[in-house]
Amino acid sequence: MLLYTMKRLLQSIVTVLLVVTIVFLLLRLLPTDYYFTEEQLIKLTDQQRHDQLAAAGLLDSPFVQLFRFYEDLANLDLGTSRRIQHGVPVTQVIGGKFLVSMRLGLISLAISLFLGVVMGVLQARYKDKFGDHVGTAYTVFVNAVPTLITYSLVLVIGARLFKLPSMYSVRNVARSSILPVVCLSLTSTAGYMLWTRRYMVDELNKDYIKLARLKGLSSRKVMYRHVLRNAFVPLAQYLPYSMLLTIGGSLLVERFFSVPGMGTLLTDAISRYDTSIVQAVVILYASLGVLGVFLGDVLMTLIDPRIRLTSKGNTR
Amino acid sequence: MDMTTNNKPGLHPGGGGSAADDLFTFAEYRHAQAEFTASTEYSYWRSVWRNFLRNKPAVIMSFVFIILFIFTFVAGVIGNYRYDELRPDNKLIFLFPNDEFWFGTDNLGRDYWSQVWYAAQTSIKLAAIVGVGEILLGVVIGLVWGYVRSLDRFFTELYNVVNNVPTIIYMTLIALMVGQSFLIMAVSLICFGWLPTARNIRNMVFIYRDREYNLASRCLGTGLWRILWRNILPYLISVVVLRLALSIPSTIAYESTLSYLGLGLDVNTPSLGILLRNARSYFLDFPYLLIFPAVIVSVITITFYLVGNAFSDACDPRNHL
Numbered sequence: 001m002l003l004y005t006m007k008r009l010l011q012s013i014v015t016v017l018l019v020v021t022i023v024f025l026l027l028r029l030l031p032t033d034y035y036f037t038e039e040q041l042i043k044l045t046d047q048q049r050h051d052q053l054a055a056a057g058l059l060d061s062p063f064v065q066l067f068r069f070y071e072d073l074a075n076l077d078l079g080t081s082r083r084i085q086h087g088v089p090v091t092q093v094i095g096g097k098f099l100v101s102m103r104l105g106l107i108s109l110a111i112s113l114f115l116g117v118v119m120g121v122l123q124a125r126y127k128d129k130f131g132d133h134v135g136t137a138y139t140v141f142v143n144a145v146p147t148l149i150t151y152s153l154v155l156v157i158g159a160r161l162f163k164l165p166s167m168y169s170v171r172n173v174a175r176s177s178i179l180p181v182v183c184l185s186l187t188s189t190a191g192y193m194l195w196t197r198r199y200m201v202d203e204l205n206k207d208y209i210k211l212a213r214l215k216g217l218s219s220r221k222v223m224y225r226h227v228l229r230n231a232f233v234p235l236a237q238y239l240p241y242s243m244l245l246t247i248g249g250s251l252l253v254e255r256f257f258s259v260p261g262m263g264t265l266l267t268d269a270i271s272r273y274d275t276s277i278v279q280a281v282v283i284l285y286a287s288l289g290v291l292g293v294f295l296g297d298v299l300m301t302l303i304d305p306r307i308r309l310t311s312k313g314n315t316r
Numbered sequence: 317m318d319m320t321t322n323n324k325p326g327l328h329p330g331g332g333g334s335a336a337d338d339l340f341t342f343a344e345y346r347h348a349q350a351e352f353t354a355s356t357e358y359s360y361w362r363s364v365w366r367n368f369l370r371n372k373p374a375v376i377m378s379f380v381f382i383i384l385f386i387f388t389f390v391a392g393v394i395g396n397y398r399y400d401e402l403r404p405d406n407k408l409i410f411l412f413p414n415d416e417f418w419f420g421t422d423n424l425g426r427d428y429w430s431q432v433w434y435a436a437q438t439s440i441k442l443a444a445i446v447g448v449g450e451i452l453l454g455v456v457i458g459l460v461w462g463y464v465r466s467l468d469r470f471f472t473e474l475y476n477v478v479n480n481v482p483t484i485i486y487m488t489l490i491a492l493m494v495g496q497s498f499l500i501m502a503v504s505l506i507c508f509g510w511l512p513t514a515r516n517i518r519n520m521v522f523i524y525r526d527r528e529y530n531l532a533s534r535c536l537g538t539g540l541w542r543i544l545w546r547n548i549l550p551y552l553i554s555v556v557v558l559r560l561a562l563s564i565p566s567t568i569a570y571e572s573t574l575s576y577l578g579l580g581l582d583v584n585t586p587s588l589g590i591l592l593r594n595a596r597s598y599f600l601d602f603p604y605l606l607i608f609p610a611v612i613v614s615v616i617t618i619t620f621y622l623v624g625n626a627f628s629d630a631c632d633p634r635n636h637l
Contacts, residue, residue, distance in 0.1 A: 015476050023481065026489050143562075144621035146569035148576055148592055149610045152599065159600055166600060251484060252573050256596075267577060270488040278485070286480040 012290040019286045020279055024069060027275050028062040069279070078283075079276035084269060090280045094265070098247050101254065101261035104177060105246025108184035115185070116192020117228075117235075123193065124200035125223055135193060142190035151183045151256050158182065168259040180257045184250060188242075192235070199231035233304045240299060241292030248285055360550075360633070367630035374626030381619040384612070385440060391433035399434045402426040412604065419608045423598055432609045435586045440616065442502055442587070443567040449506040450567075451560045454513025455552075459544045461514055462521025471518070475511055483508050487579045496582040501574075505567065513559050520555055524548050554631035561624015565617035588613050 036049065044052075058065070072079060078090040085093055123135045142150065158179045159166040165176040203209065204227060212222045249263035258264075262281070269277040301307050369375060392399055395418065404424040413420040419428035461471040490504045524530065530547055538547075568588065574580030575589025576596075583590060591609050592599075599606035629635055 015473075015480060018473075019477050019480050022477065023485060030489075030493060140618065140621065144565045144618040145614045146565075146572045146588065146617065148569065148572045148589060149614060152592060152596075152606050152610065156600060156603055156606060160603075248482070251482075251577065255577055266482065267484065267488065267579070270485060271492070271578075282481060282485065285482055289480045290476075 008294055012287070012294065015290055016283060016286045020283050021066065023282045024066055024279060025062055027278060028065065030273070078280040081274055081277050083272045083274045084265070084277060090276050093277060094262070094280060094284070097260060097262050097265050098249075100259060101249030101263060102247050104180055104184065104253075104259065104261070105249065106243070107177075108181045108188065109242060109246055111181070112185040112189040112192055113239075116189045117196050117232075119189070120193045120196025121200060121223060121228055123197040124204065124227070125219070127201060135197070139190045139194045142187055147187060147252060150186065151252065154179060154183050154186065155256070166257070168257045170260075176257075180253050180259055183253050183256070195235055196231060199234055200227050203227045203231045233300055233307075236303050237296040237300050240295035241289070244288040244292040244295075247288060363636045364630045367635060368627055371626045371630070374623050377619040378623045381616065381623060384616055384619075388433050388437040388440065392430055395427065395429045395433070397427035397430050399430040402430065420602070420604050422594065422605065428605070428608065431586055431591060432612060435588050435591045435609065436612050436616065438498070438581070438585060438587045439568045439571060439613065442498065442571055443564045445502050446505045446509060446567045447560055447563040449502070450509040450513055450563055451556060453506060453510035454559070455517055455549075455556055457510065458514035458517025459521055459548065462518035463525055463540070463544055463548070471514070475515055478508065478511055484577075484579065487574060491579045496580070498581060498585055501571070501581055505570070509563070509567070513563075516555065516559065517552060520552050521548055524551050554628050557631045558624065558628035561621065561628060564624070565621050568613065568617055
């Protein structure tokens with residue numbers, strides 16, 4: 001197990017490095033004009049711009065820059081922001097943002113996990129009854145209707161009927177977080193419902209459930225003690241992943257409600273060409289993704305002792 | 317089947333005179349009978365079609381979808397204004413739906429009816445192109461990825477690298493480096509969209525690749541493409557259809573998200589996302605700016621989603637007969 005973990009970690013580091021290298025080189029393909037604001041482009045002469053770029057080491061060949069970047073990375077230095085907050089270390093810029101995203105994300109994850117699993121269980125228990133059909137209609141709606149439209153509807157209903165703020169504001173965090181959280185949970189609840197129901201229904205047809213029924217266990221006990229426990233295993237695999245990714249924030253929700261979180265930071269950083277922030281965020285996203293998948297596998301072995309990672313590693 | 321039909325009588329040593337000759341006679345070799353296996357009445361696609369037609373709600377919804385799709389072309393013609401002749405007009409801003417402007421006007425005083433239908437048409441066109449492209453590329457590469465072991469490592473690594481970066485980064489870089497247009501959007505969505513399909517297909521191929529019939533086929537020297545095409549792909553048809561059916565609504569959704577973020581289509585090619593981005597500041601006060609595009613596009617995506625699901629069920633041979 002230890003050996004496997006080491007091997008897997010090493011592989012993950014290689015993946016993350018590969019990802020960030022690709023993004024690094026892609027960013028260097030853009031013309032250097034992007035490093036300046038429009039105002040600067042008008043004001044500064046070509047010579048001044050040239051000097052500034054040379055001073056920042058941005059005129060060296062991309063590979064020289066890449067190696068310098070690796071060196072900094074080895075010293076755990078992610079550089080400073082150029083455009084978003086000039087001269088501020090990247091870690092500080094990110095530090096201010098990720099808590100905002102994470103709080104919204106974790107609240108909505110908790111809500112949607114609870115609601116999704118409970119509704120999924122109920123749907124499986126009352127399969128083909130009216131409630132089940134309503135639940136299925138809901139999941140179809142969420143999956144088929146473009147998210148942007150769902151969010152817009154939530155916004156209109158929330159703002160017009162319940163008089164909730166339509167923009168996130170730092171002064172009134174609790175009230176202005178309601179609509180973003182509703183949007184986030186609305187979509188992910190549907191996912192948990194769909195999969196819980198699916199796995200439960202699969203599990204319900206198995207022999208050990210029939211045995212449990214024959215023993216005279218109550219339907220509720222069969223559902224929660226036997227079926228749910230087994231049906232939850234495949235769901236658990238994605239749990240750490242989605243938990244970690246809450247740090248990354250949701251791009252659309254954050255932009256839609258003007259939440260100053262990680263999602264907006266990423267697009268801002270790219271469109272304003274703040275390379276060191278983009279690189280740092282990419283490293284963050286990639287490592288969270290890789291780590292999330294790994295933790296998911298570990299969690300699965302903890303819940304279900306029949307699953308072993310070491311033999312599985314070869315077949316995947 | 318009778319064993320003797322496979323053997324030509326001439327191959328057997330003819331030992332006359334024993335009692336067995338009276339009881340058993342060699343059957344004559346008949347080609348048609350030798351090839352005869354089971355009921356030939358069964359035709360896969362006819363069966364798919366029959367199963368699909370049996371699903372009444374799905375049939376009705378496919379009619380709704382087709383009519384709406386055709387109407388996106390008709391609507392632009394029957395409206396009072398042509399899309400490409402729209403001019404901003406200060407006197408006409410935020411008119412509620414009326415006789416002349418059937419869907420009202422937007423913040424610049426332009427007719428909303430023609431914009432909504434044009435946008436719906438653009439979104440569907442893009443989604444159809446991207447969906448088909450994604451599936452074609454994904455299926456072909458997924459088949460090879462799953463079947464040829466030496467390529468597995470490469471594609472898995474490629475998948476990890478691409479999948480671990482938010483696509484938004486690539487899309488932004490493309491928007492900055494190449495530009496924004498319908499074609500660029502379609503190509504780049506296909507470029508990043510085929511991977512999940514290919515991964516799905518690869519996992520399915522793993523299930524079938526080492527079944528006995530494939531081993532036998534390989535031993536007999538069947539070529540790679542023939543095995544993939546004739547032996548494995550037929551098993552995957554319902555999965556492929558399902559992915560296509562899900563890909564079109566999700567592409568419409570993704571396009572609208574990207575365009576809303578300013579990374580998708582350019583402002584002059586109105587799509588759902590652009591429309592809603594323009595309306596975002598106003599639809600709290602003028603809900604009709606949201607309701608018309610929302611209802612039309614939702615009906616299109618929901619019907620397509622359900623019809624696709626039903627068709628995919630009909631494609632699954634386990635549901636036949």
